Amino acid sequence: MAAPAIDLDAADDTPQPSVWSRIGLDRFSGLYLLALFFVFFGFTEDNFLQWNGSIEFVLTEKVIVCMLALAFLVPMTTETFDLSIGHQMALSLVIVNKIALETDLPDMLGAVVAMLACLVVGALNGLIVVGFRVNSFIATLGMSQVVAAVIRRIHDRGQITAALGDDYVNFGKRDVFSFSWPGSGSEISLPYYFFYGLIVAVIVWFVLEHTPVGRHMFATGGNREAARLSGVKTDRLTWGSLVASSAIAGFAGLIYSWKFGTYGSTVGPPLLFPAVAAVFFGASQLRGRPNVWGTIIAVYTLAFGIKGIGLRYPREIDWMQPLFEGLTLIIAVGIASRQGIIKVRKRRVDVEHEPPPRSR
Amino acid sequence: MSKILTVGSLSKIFPGQVALTDFDIEIEAGSTHALVGQNGSGKSTFIKILAGYHAPDPGAAAHIADQPLPLGDGRAAHGAGVRFVHQDLGIVDALSAVENISMGVGYTTNRWGRIRWTDDTARAVDALDDLGFTDIDVTVPVGSLAPSQRTAVAIARALIGWEDGANLLVLDEPTASLPGADVERLFAAIRRLKQRGVAILYVSHHLDEVFEIADEVTILRDGRRVTTVSTDAVDHEGLIELMIGHKLEKREATKRTAAAGEGGLRVRQLTGGTLLGADLDVGPGEIVGVAGITGSGREMIAPLITGQIPSDDGTVTVGQTPIPNYAPRAAIQAGMAFVPIDRATLGVLPLESVRTNITLADLRRHWRGGRLRHGDERAEAAELIETLSVKTPSTETAVAVLSGGNQQKVLFARSLRLTPQVLVLDDPTTGVDVGAKEEILQLIEQAAATGAAVLVASTDTDEIVRIAHRVVVMVDGRINDEVSGADMTAENIERAQLQTTKAGV
Incomplete structure (x- = not known):
């Protein structure tokens, strides 16, 4: 039954938009929260508003989480989960490092091999989910362990450091611009990989919101069978979304290689939670469904919050970080779903009892 | 008392x-x-x-x-x-x-x-x-x-x-x-x-x-x-x-015979589930009703023709184009449009807007210069909402909040927008109130008047009698009877539906 079973008790609320929603606290709660962090921690912590102290650090480091979140978001639009993205990122990272460490091949070729490997994983995910009709949650959870095994076969434990050449690292790490902030010692700069990430985000946003493909993906997620009966290639889109997810996750690994230039066996999988959280938190923002900018706002809201807390309670941040991330996710999504329900209730009552046919 | x-x-x-x-x-x-x-x-x-x-x-x-x-x-x-x-x-x-x-x-x-x-x-x-x-x-x-x-x-x-x-x-x-x-x-x-x-x-x-x-x-x-x-x-x-509150403007049921011509829908030996082989032709401009009790094959005919479920055997042709089995997309591209019986599970995208629900089956017309023209799309949706008198606060309202009749009209808008050669309907007025029902029936007649071959499978005998040019009656998986003209009355159809069922008891 697609019609949501909703009781109409809340219809007794006033029909005017509440102050809450008029100032956008529902759809822009992330931005409000972000502003709150900036004001509060900006006043209390000396380092918070320093470009070189926190802002640059958060902006650049979280590009990786943003990429993983987008990798989760893309199949999410077709109601498909990809839980193997963290491991795929690690796969890409270990391949690029290993090729640099043990062969004479150019590092950039290693990056291409890494991306291809992730695409293969994505195609396999698609085959299992679409071809064999295995629930995507299970299929990609299983695949994440297969990828984990492959990673260990490639490089058994331990770090790989300093294997990558300067040319390769600088491809992503050199600054796009760099200038001194007048009157202070701050050096304002952003590296290339930040903009590579931005380009990926713009592409994903454009495809999802401004092309028939994106519309068909959301239709597939909204009601798969209805979409299929309207001529949407639901299977192909599901498959394609998993491959795209893998490509973005692989690219997250490359960004990591540019930023840090190393491989570590604990990199990747732990970022799955923040990525998934950002997508769900982000779905409560702006358009009220999974969307690119809401997701990115969510990543940075959480990141700056954690940065501020870390500055204020440097010895406690270790346990406060997961607590903060978990609670923010639950509260943000809780508020959003509550308001969604009220909205549907109100509209339903409006339509049932007062039918003025108005098209906007 | x-x-x-x-x-x-x-x-x-x-x-x-x-x-x-x-x-x-x-x-x-x-x-x-x-x-x-x-x-x-x-x-x-x-x-x-x-x-x-x-x-x-x-x-x-x-x-x-x-x-x-x-x-x-x-x-x-x-x-x-x-x-x-x-x-x-x-x-x-x-x-x-x-x-x-x-x-x-x-x-x-x-x-x-x-x-x-x-x-x-x-x-x-x-x-x-x-x-x-x-x-x-x-x-x-x-x-x-x-x-x-x-x-x-x-x-x-x-x-x-x-x-x-x-x-x-x-x-x-x-x-x-x-x-x-x-x-x-x-x-x-x-x-x-x-x-x-x-x-x-x-x-x-x-x-x-x-x-x-x-x-x-x-x-x-x-x-x-x-x-x-x-x-x-x-x-x-x-x-x-x-x-x-006033007299229903009951339109005189138009019982003209359909214009004969090329094209239309051609079904041969279609088999699947309770349907044991059906041959059927619907010409352009013709409305053919399909009657039958549940289990007679009537409930399978629309899903099988449109490719909602796979058939065991048989062919379906739209105009000159054969439609592969279990391929709704191919059917749509060949010029077929349909409204499935269960609008909640097979029809609407409940949380998407009226606009996106209407335009779902063909977005190409708003895809220009490398992006979707949302303004054009909204205008087209608003126009269809007007034409079909869908009662909705706006084009951006989620379909789930509309009443059943209005959701059904949204699905009709989705289908009729394709100006189909063939329109296949399955119980098109289930759970729809009297006013909206009449409007939907008129939409069906308009579609036929503009040249669509229309097939209406329905449990509502009065509805079929009201709009169809002829009615085929399904019994035990096959087309058992066909009525048209003066014989096409609810009584005759209901009797025909029960023929072998009664004989078997």
Whole structure:
């Protein structure tokens, strides 16, 4: 039954938009929260508003989480989960490092091999989910362990450091611009990989919101069978979304290689939670469904919050970080779903009892 | 006679809208009382207040069998012996009939808390037998049962354990998806209950049923009770006039013969499920009705033609283009459009906007210069909303909040926008109120008038007679009969539907 079973008790609320929603606290709660962090921690912590102290650090480091979140978001639009993205990122990272460490091949070729490997994983995910009709949650959870095994076969434990050449690292790490902030010692700069990430985000946003493909993906997620009966290639889109997810996750690994230039066996999988959280938190923002900018706002809201807390309670941040991330996710999504329900209730009552046919 | 239920001075004001104004109703003990009214007339609000979903505004009074009944209290209504079967049935598709019934009335357990499956199964079988539904496999998921059987499961669940203190059974649109013969089975069950002295409140869009089963009928319009009359004292036309407040502009049914021409729909030896091989041609501009009881193959014909489900054998051709099996996309590209029977699960994207629902099947026309032109798309959606008079606050409203009739119009907009050569419809007016139904039927006629070959499979015989140029009647998986011209009457069709079924008994 697609019609949501909703009781109409809340219809007794006033029909005017509440102050809450008029100032956008529902759809822009992330931005409000972000502003709150900036004001509060900006006043209390000396380092918070320093470009070189926190802002640059958060902006650049979280590009990786943003990429993983987008990798989760893309199949999410077709109601498909990809839980193997963290491991795929690690796969890409270990391949690029290993090729640099043990062969004479150019590092950039290693990056291409890494991306291809992730695409293969994505195609396999698609085959299992679409071809064999295995629930995507299970299929990609299983695949994440297969990828984990492959990673260990490639490089058994331990770090790989300093294997990558300067040319390769600088491809992503050199600054796009760099200038001194007048009157202070701050050096304002952003590296290339930040903009590579931005380009990926713009592409994903454009495809999802401004092309028939994106519309068909959301239709597939909204009601798969209805979409299929309207001529949407639901299977192909599901498959394609998993491959795209893998490509973005692989690219997250490359960004990591540019930023840090190393491989570590604990990199990747732990970022799955923040990525998934950002997508769900982000779905409560702006358009009220999974969307690119809401997701990115969510990543940075959480990141700056954690940065501020870390500055204020440097010895406690270790346990406060997961607590903060978990609670923010639950509260943000809780508020959003509550308001969604009220909205549907109100509209339903409006339509049932007062039918003025108005098209906007 | 004594009154089993009396309600007086019942008002309900939702913010900005009055749903019920000083409504009153009296139901005689042991009688069947129908409640009719267009969508938005307040009848669902009344049922919901009775069931305890809504609290009424202060001042209302209700009595059941002379005992005061607090309105807006579901538990009190249940305790007073009032039972409901709602339109959406409230059954879980993934569970069996036994589980659905036990879920409603409580599992029987032994002292260790283990479910006594044998007892529960026997109870479910007995309850369904009482309704005359002996053909239900109570162990398979109800999702795989026919709509009529699912309805029976819901009613059986409402009736179990209710014999003592039974006062009032409220049936809200119980026949929305039932074919003629099954409706008769349901009515037989209702009559049995009536003999036991149980009063029934029967909510329906099907006025014929009202005349067949009800003793009295209460008409609601704009939240007020227009009148309560004995069903002997009013006729079909009169009842419609009372419901809509003026004479229905009944269009003279156009019985012209279809323009012969190339193209159209061609079906050969189509086989699958209960359908054992159907040959059918529908010419451009022609409307062909398909009648038949559930299980006759009628329910399979539209899904098989449109590729919603895979067929075992046979060919479907649109114009000159053969349609591959189980390929709705290919069918659409060849010029076929269709509205599936179950709009909730097969039709709408509930949380997406009216606009995206309408334009889903063809976005290319708004795809220019490398991006979707949202402004154009909104304009087109607004135009279609206007043309089809869809009642929606805006193009951006989520479809889920619209009424059933308006959701159906959105699906028609999606299909008609493709200007199809072939239009395949399956029970196009299920759960749609009188006004919207007439509008939908006119849309179908317009589509045919502009050259579409239209196939309408329906459980509503009157509807088919009203719009079709000819009607094929399915019996036992095959097309058994065809009627047209003066022979095309509801009586003839219903008799033809039952032919071999009757002979076999």
